[in-house]
Amino acid sequence: MNPVRKRRLIVISLIVLAVGIAAALTVFALQQNMTYLYSPSEVEAGHAPMHARFRLGGVVKEGSIHRVPGTLTTDFVVTDRFHDMRVQYTGILPDLFREGQSVITTGLMQNGQFDASEVLAKHDETYMPKEVADAIAKAKAEHRIPAAAQGGGTR
Amino acid sequence: MIPELGQLALILALLLAALQCALPIFGAWRDHRPLMATARSLAVGQFVFVALAFGILTYAFLVQDFSVAYVAQNSNLQLPWWYRFPAVWGAHEGSLLLWVLILNVWTLAVAALGGKLPERFHARVLGVLGFVAFGFLLFSLTTSNPFARILPAPADGADLNPVLQDPGLIMHPPVLYMGYVGFSVAFAFAIAALLGGELQSAWVRWSRPWTNVAWGFLSAGIVAGSWWAYSELGWGGWWFWDPVENASFMPWLVGAALIHAQAVTDKRGGLRAWTMLLAIFAFSLSLLGTFLVRSGVLTSVHSFAADPKRGVFILGFLAVVVGGSLLLYALRAPKVAGGKPFALASRETLILIGNLMLTVAAATVLLGTLYPLVGEALNIGRISVGAPYFGFLFMLLMTPLVLALPFAPLSRWGNADLALWKRAGLRIVGLSILSGIIGWVLGARDFLPLLGVTAATYVLSGTAIYAIKRWKEAPRGKRYPLEMFGMLCAHAGVGVFIAGAILTRSLSIEQDVALSPGQTAHVGVYDFKFDGVAETQGPNWLAQQGTVDVSKNGETIVTLYPQKRTYPRGQVQTEASIHPGVFRDLYVSLGDPLGDGDWALRVYDKPFVRWIWAGGLLMMLGGFCAAADKRFRMRREATALEVSGATATTRIEVVEQNA
Numbered sequence: 001m002n003p004v005r006k007r008r009l010i011v012i013s014l015i016v017l018a019v020g021i022a023a024a025l026t027v028f029a030l031q032q033n034m035t036y037l038y039s040p041s042e043v044e045a046g047h048a049p050m051h052a053r054f055r056l057g058g059v060v061k062e063g064s065i066h067r068v069p070g071t072l073t074t075d076f077v078v079t080d081r082f083h084d085m086r087v088q089y090t091g092i093l094p095d096l097f098r099e100g101q102s103v104i105t106t107g108l109m110q111n112g113q114f115d116a117s118e119v120l121a122k123h124d125e126t127y128m129p130k131e132v133a134d135a136i137a138k139a140k141a142e143h144r145i146p147a148a149a150q151g152g153g154t155r
Numbered sequence: 156m157i158p159e160l161g162q163l164a165l166i167l168a169l170l171l172a173a174l175q176c177a178l179p180i181f182g183a184w185r186d187h188r189p190l191m192a193t194a195r196s197l198a199v200g201q202f203v204f205v206a207l208a209f210g211i212l213t214y215a216f217l218v219q220d221f222s223v224a225y226v227a228q229n230s231n232l233q234l235p236w237w238y239r240f241p242a243v244w245g246a247h248e249g250s251l252l253l254w255v256l257i258l259n260v261w262t263l264a265v266a267a268l269g270g271k272l273p274e275r276f277h278a279r280v281l282g283v284l285g286f287v288a289f290g291f292l293l294f295s296l297t298t299s300n301p302f303a304r305i306l307p308a309p310a311d312g313a314d315l316n317p318v319l320q321d322p323g324l325i326m327h328p329p330v331l332y333m334g335y336v337g338f339s340v341a342f343a344f345a346i347a348a349l350l351g352g353e354l355q356s357a358w359v360r361w362s363r364p365w366t367n368v369a370w371g372f373l374s375a376g377i378v379a380g381s382w383w384a385y386s387e388l389g390w391g392g393w394w395f396w397d398p399v400e401n402a403s404f405m406p407w408l409v410g411a412a413l414i415h416a417q418a419v420t421d422k423r424g425g426l427r428a429w430t431m432l433l434a435i436f437a438f439s440l441s442l443l444g445t446f447l448v449r450s451g452v453l454t455s456v457h458s459f460a461a462d463p464k465r466g467v468f469i470l471g472f473l474a475v476v477v478g479g480s481l482l483l484y485a486l487r488a489p490k491v492a493g494g495k496p497f498a499l500a501s502r503e504t505l506i507l508i509g510n511l512m513l514t515v516a517a518a519t520v521l522l523g524t525l526y527p528l529v530g531e532a533l534n535i536g537r538i539s540v541g542a543p544y545f546g547f548l549f550m551l552l553m554t555p556l557v558l559a560l561p562f563a564p565l566s567r568w569g570n571a572d573l574a575l576w577k578r579a580g581l582r583i584v585g586l587s588i589l590s591g592i593i594g595w596v597l598g599a600r601d602f603l604p605l606l607g608v609t610a611a612t613y614v615l616s617g618t619a620i621y622a623i624k625r626w627k628e629a630p631r632g633k634r635y636p637l638e639m640f641g642m643l644c645a646h647a648g649v650g651v652f653i654a655g656a657i658l659t660r661s662l663s664i665e666q667d668v669a670l671s672p673g674q675t676a677h678v679g680v681y682d683f684k685f686d687g688v689a690e691t692q693g694p695n696w697l698a699q700q701g702t703v704d705v706s707k708n709g710e711t712i713v714t715l716y717p718q719k720r721t722y723p724r725g726q727v728q729t730e731a732s733i734h735p736g737v738f739r740d741l742y743v744s745l746g747d748p749l750g751d752g753d754w755a756l757r758v759y760d761k762p763f764v765r766w767i768w769a770g771g772l773l774m775m776l777g778g779f780c781a782a783a784d785k786r787f788r789m790r791r792e793a794t795a796l797e798v799s800g801a802t803a804t805t806r807i808e809v810v811e812q813n814a
Contacts, residue, residue: 026519026548030526033544037537055539072669072746072755091667092746092755095719095727134537 035106039135040078040085048109055106056085056114057132062099078105078114080139086113096121102132158223161211162302168204168255169292171197175285179278180350191278198266198281201288202259209256212301213243222308225249225301231312233695233723234320241324242315247449247465248301250328254445255291257332261340262288265365272361279347280340287339290472298465317696317720317728323383331376331403335441337369338406341413342438345431346480349487356427356493359420362434364782366417367641370410371778377403378771386731391665391742391759393767396545401524402444405517409437412513414778415506423568425494425503431484433514439477440517446473447524498570505563512556519548557610557653560646561617565624579620586616599662607657614650618643638784645777652770658763667746671753679760681741682706687752688745696720698730701754703743705734712741717756719745731757740764 037055038048048054056078064077064084073090087105097103097119107116175197182190212225216239221227225248230239244253262284269277295301344362380400385393394400413433420430446469497503523540530538565579566572590612591605599605622643625634635643668676672687686702698718705712715732722728731744739762746755 022515025551026522029544029547030523030540033541033547034526034538035541037539055537057537067749069750070669070753072667092744092757095729 037104037135039080039139040083041080041139043085044083050109053106053108055104056087057104057135059102060097060099065099078103080136082139087116088113089116089119093119094121104132157211158215158220158302158304161208162300164204164208164211165292165296168201168208169289169296171201171204172285172289172292175201176282176289180282183275183278188274191274194278194281195266197285198262202263205256205259209252212249212252213240216242221312222304222306224303224305227305227309227312229315231314231723234315235694238315238320244328245315245319245324248299251291251295251299252301253328254332254336255288255295257329257336258288258291258339261337265340276347276351276358279350280343283343283346284339294468294472298468314722314724317722317726318387321383321387323379323387327376327379327383330372330379334369334373334376335403335406335444337365337372338410338438338441340365340369341434345434346483349431349483352487356420356424359417359430360787363417363421364787366410366414367778367782370414371775373403373407373410374771374775374778377407378768382768386733391757391761393764396542398524399448401520402447405520406437406440406444408513408517409433409440412510413437416510419503419506423494423503427493428488431488435480435484439473442473442476446470495569500571500573502563502566502568502571505559505566508559509556509563512552516549516552519552520545557614560614560649564621564642582620583613583617587613601661603661604658607654607661610657611650611654614653615647618646618650636784636786638781638786641777641781644780645774648770648773648777651766651773655763655766655770659761659767662762664760666758668756668758669749669753670756676758678758680707681760683743683758685756688754693720696722699745701745705741715741715743717743717745735765737765738762
């Protein structure tokens with residue numbers, strides 16, 4: 001191998017190595033920090049991870065907000081209008097958090113309720129995050145299909 | 156009647172933009188001077204009509220003409236007059252008009268200041284800018300007309316989103332857009348060079364000041380946005396890796412790379428193709444940012460109810476601009492590797508490392524930002540990529556850049572003096588270790604704050620060593636040309652920013668507490684005594700206002716008045732109360748009432764948070780100073796000067812070359 005070729009080979013293998021390391025690190029970082037969004041119906045159906053963080057999206061159910069007196073702990077119900085999920089959060093809630101408002105909460109399942117470490121409500125009261133709207137639409141669609149199937153069964 | 160005039164003005168501007176694109180470029184192609192000469196007057200005409208439209212929209216806000224749908228949606232009778240001006244760009248339609256107006260300001264500047272550019276080149280640049288303006292005016296008129304009427308006119312409007320009723324709205328969008336849109340000039344220069352088959356690198360020198368100014372504005376705009384989020388959103392954070400923040404950060408990163416690549420091309424003739432590619436990417440990312448913000452495809456604090464048509468239009472425009480310019484690039488880009496050779500240890504190599512890191516960082520941010528879209532498209536679920544992804548990769552990628560940063564100015568072009576590296580390196584490392592020891596003595600025991608101090612000292616001392624070396628070696632009056640002064644400022648800004656970012660992150664104390672009136676929360680060395688909440692009133696809001704006395708060792712420092720405002724339509728907005736300081740901010744915001752006069756409070760002690768923005772502003776100053784260098788004053792014979800210095804032998808010229 002002549003020196004020019006040898007040098008090129010070294011340079012190219014270094015580049016390949018660097019790209020490989022960068023890609024591996026990126027994939028690693030992505031996997032560590034990716035969270036999926038589920039609706040209460042999907043959690044109910046067992047699609048959500050039991051021991052890993054995920055995001056729960058839906059609407060804060062009317063009349064479900066309770067404060068634990070003397071603390072910053074609040075519990076409330078997130079619903080997609082088909083299934084409910086009880087959520088507990090300790091901390092200060094965003095300004096737009098209220099009944100009937102769509103929220104995205106991040107956290108873990110703990111003893112059958114969702115233990116949230118973050119609650120997001122968006123800054124425009126008419127705005128529903130697309131993800132939440134999709135999740136609710138999906139829950140709606142899934143809800144209808146089994147209902148139709150049931151109807152067929154009874155006949 | 157008046158709003159219709161605004162609409163008419165926009166339509167005329169659209170027509171002029173179409174002409175401004177077609178005539179000069181055709182003229183330059185056929186070498187037809189009268190056609191080329193139309194570029195300037197068309198640019199002026201377009202500016203006049205866009206400014207007229209903008210003025211009319213502002214007027215509609217001032218007189219509260221609610222028959223204009225956009226005014227009715229974003230203003231009401233109670234809105235104080237000083238928010239009626241920035242309300243013009245408070246939502247989609249108006250901010251798009253601001254985008255076009257700022258593009259016109261840049262175009263006008265190029266038309267006025269670029270008079271000494273070669274005629275054909277100047278005509279092409281203005282033509283490309285005309286094309287961009289045409290796209291955006293068409294977008295505005297077809298999908299987001301700010302002058303659309305709503306009849307019958309409502310008696311009162313809705314409201315300007317309370318988050319936006321803040322002085323931040325006056326500053327942040329125009330400055331940010333100056334930066335965003337400013338990259339269109341660097342882009343237009345690159346495309347004009349490609350169109351003309353300009354294989355020389357003279358165009359790079361002409362475009363350098365424009366790039367620097369745009370980047371300076373973008374830095375300032377990002378700083379303003381970060382400061383606004385910190386003071387207004389009530390979370391006390393200054394950067395969230397939100398898709399829309401990323402949208403402005405990606406062009407900033409590529410812009411930083413572009414500034415340095417342009418310097419290499421200008422001074423050494425190298426990296427020509429790369430510089431051109433970066434200019435295309437910087438502007439494409441600006442467009443992508445507009446797409447992300449405006450289409451509502453991503454969930455972010457900035458996404459308001461969106462219209463999918465808009466997303467499709469911008470995506471199409473993006474495809475035309477990126478696709479077209481990359482095609483042109485593929486056909487025309489300088490194929491022959493040009494420029495002077497350089498050794499492995501040289502300034503070029505260090506700048507390349509920096510360029511590589513900045514562009515790869517932009518790419519990872521892009522990946523993380525668009526990943527949720529990919530997930531949705533491939534139907535693998537609704538994914539979000541958390542902030543730690545960005546933080547981790549960004550830190551990792553910036554490490555080599557920060558390590559290389561002090562050495563780049565200390566290296567000669569072509570071939571660096573290794574003995575100098577060694578001497579300077581020993582001093583820099585020594586000073587950094589010393590600063591770490593001082594930090595230890597002052598009480599920092601954790602890894603992160605010590606890292607912040609040493610890393611910041613590393614950059615700052617390296618920059619200072621170069622400044623001293625110049626002071627000693629260069630003759631009086633030639634020590635710090637503005638271009639170099641800008642570089643020193645911006646590099647010092649990096650050091651200040653690092654100190655601010657790492658120290659704020661590691662030393663902040665953040666507590667959410669429930670307090671009854673009279674109770675005290677201890678946060679770090681500070682006592683926050685809560686004195687209850689009383690009602691107060693503003694021009695268009697009612698507020699619950701808390702009183703919090705902050706003291707240290709029994710001595711009162713300041714009394715803070717955080718508010719929870721309620722606006723006419725019942726929207727609630729938290730106003731944090733902040734005691735700013737050079738070394739620390741004390742920050743209180745109100746949470747929710749807990750009954751019996753008790754409140755949830757968010758109490759922060761944030762050391763060095765101002766340094767983050769000070770660093771950003773230093774970078775801005777750097778961009779502006781560098782652009783003002785007299786090296787960039789245009790001369791007709793600029794081409795002849797290109798890659799001079801090659802045979803420079805006298806000492807002064809060597810030093811100059813080293814600059």
